[in-house]
Amino acid sequence: MTVVTRLAAALFLIVFMASCANTIKGIGRDTANTVNATQNAGHRVGNAAAN
Template sequence: MTYSRIATVAVLGAALLSAACANTIRGVGADTANTVNATQSAGANVAKAAQ
């Protein structure tokens, strides 16, 4: 296999992997946001209980 053919296959493979991971990346962002919200809520509950 020539270098240009290997490079073409690598670029196509990377494009397919990127397209497949788009939903996963969005999901990780949503999970992170939910974690932050839950942490802030827990902190507020602890602060309220300490008063």
Template structure:
């Protein structure tokens, strides 16, 4: 295997790793946002019950 070929393969693998990391980060942010929304809704229900 020549050096330029090895460099191209290594670069392609690095790009794949970066893209996979981005996908995991986006999924994690989505889960965190959903949890924050759920917690806010629960807090609103609790305040509503306390006010009654």
């Protein structure tokens, strides 16, 4: 492999790994938001039933 090819492959790998990390963080935030929304809905239903 030439130097240019190796550099291109290394750059691609770095960008790919960075985007994977961002995707994993984004999925974690989305999951946390879903849990929070579900808990809030449960509280609202509980409060409505109590009144």
